[in-house]
Amino acid sequence: MCGIIGICHINGPGKISLDTLNKMTAVLRHRGADESGIYIDNHIGLGHARLSIIDLTSGTQPIHNEDKTLWIVFNGEIFNYPELRKQLLNDGHHFYTTTDTEVVLHLYERDGLKCLNLLNGQFAFAIWDSSKKQLFLARDRMGICPLHYTIQNGYIYFASEIKSLFMEKKIHREINPIALDQIFTFWAPLPNVTAFKNINELEPGQFLQIDEDNINIKEYWHFPIPPRNEHIDPSPEELTEELTHLLSDAVRIRLIADVTVGSYLSGGLDSSGITALIAKQFNHDVQSFGIRFEESDFDESPYQKQLASFLNVNHKELAISNDDIAYHFSEILWHSEKPILRTAPVPLFLLSKHVSENGLKVILTGEGADEIFGGYNIFKETLIRKFWARKPENQNRADLITRIYPNIFKNPLLKKSLIKFFAQGLDKADDPLFSHLIRWNNTKRIKTFFSDDLKKEIGEYDCIEEIRQLIPDHFDTCSSLTKAQYLESTIFLSNYLLSSQGDRVAMAHGVETRPPFLDHRIIEFMARVPSVWKILGLNEKHILKKVFKGILPKNIIDRPKNPYRAPIQQSLLASHNSEFIKDMLGETEIQKTGYFNTKKVTALIKKLNAKKNINEVEGMAIAGILSTQIIDYQYIKNFPLTPDSPFKPNIMIDRRSGNNGLFAGNQ
């Protein structure tokens, strides 16, 4: 992947600052340290920081079409570009590189915005049509690649990461209270919302077209939840066969690169299945990478070892201590650009560094399988609570809930009160948000730490009510599982897992992650598969387990799902922690930023320091408070308006009037 940026004056010629373009590109060099390029004319400036993966020698961007009327900066990959390139060649298009980027440009030249429907990939790009004076921005279907923008003073500024936008001094930096309200409820902001006021994110599956007359933001794809009459009814054997074929192809096309491709191996079903597919069908020597936790409660490395020896792959593990998590917590916030309620992105940040140090820059991951194939406990929980809601007094039904959470029910003393917790909302089983309300209502308890000022700014706004407005019209007619999958995929997957825990922590070290399960062909196919094949009885990911049956050991397939987590209290509140963390949580800083109630935060920290174990909610609170404080420190109070090292693009295309040299600079 790469980093892209741009500034466009919307109404005719404007003043584009080359210095700002350079700074905006420079601050994204972690996303692509291999090369960089700038394009500038009287209307627009584009910048590109390149991580070279396909066509290492001639793929420097921006790239143009035959007559240099169209210019593109592109972040991501188009996995089906070889087929598309062939078609375009047949149609008479000429290419000067062998990149996927150039294919996108010619496809746009041929089909306009309809080109998006033909792309299988993960991407965010900008195309400038210099004859029509039209800018086109687009983002992939699931939001794997980021793209932010803001429209201010007659200009649109856009960039892969928000820090680029802030390199323009005129763009005001202020925390968005609505985003805090959303993050402190859903763990992530809602689509289009960022942690900063007036900074937007193009939503997954959206494009933006802008010229003098119009700003057109539209959706070309939406997470599919087809009505039941469009469902298919295959036999389990047919289903397994079709999925085996689809998955194998999704992996195959994601292995296309002019550099070595590795994989993440957590020891769970999904990443094990992907690694097995690569090793068995495409590359016997694939390198896999996994995390070993100091805290045994979080550690899955024995399964990784078993898998690595079973598949005979070259596995490298990275040991992570609690101190590592505390030490790198603020670094990952510089990359995530939003507060987080978890520490789980930190180990992945360190893992991508490990990958990079081993000379790799492309990794296949198991991300998305839980959402698409029905793996999460929240799905089973929803089915059980729905069943239980029909006879709320029935003890046997209530007891089913203990089966999916053996860990939290292991203390028999808690059974009654836990059952009471899960019984909340049983009287509202028809609520479209039934599956998630219990979680959101639990998480939002941490809003109690908000200061009165922040609460006042949020006012009457209700983020759960906003979701009710966003859900599709026929949502009510969908199955309970489909509804839960939709909410999980469009909120948590796109805006947290693929972002704070995905692109950002991988690209921090110039590593591109590719999740084959999020191939849109698989998503669209599985959307039409009846729920029963996803969760059969209480067996999650039933059909995926069948697909992997022949290539994974039985114990890996049968082992209960273990969510990926990382320690919070043990790391963030360790007594020997850095002064920085202590300062950020100290009364003075809490008072200074003004987001939180000083008295309550002090009481919370006192309580947590005194106790051996903290509960989930208090853990989320401390991570959320600390990360908000750090984001404020990094992005509001101490934002570095000058990149830390000098920057000179490898190519510089200056087409401003008076400049007839196309390739000035040091190319």
Place this chain on the structure above:
Amino acid sequence: MNYIEDINKFIIENFLFGDENDLENDASLLENGIIDSTGVLELISFLEETYDITIEDDEMIPDNLDSMDNINNFLKKKLSD
């Protein structure tokens, strides 16, 4: 003897972080999001330590612990035994 005041104080300090509230004595602590399952454990330790009692497994039920009234009644019964 009425224990409501002590219980209220413990809940405010420990679960509401000093937030004075207008929580009714009969309101469910679980349903109102005041405590969760680990909160129940904290509550039990508090009661055991403060009143020098031992709460048996079969006593750890919402009927005894899920509102200030319930806790108060439970304590009264327990301490008069």
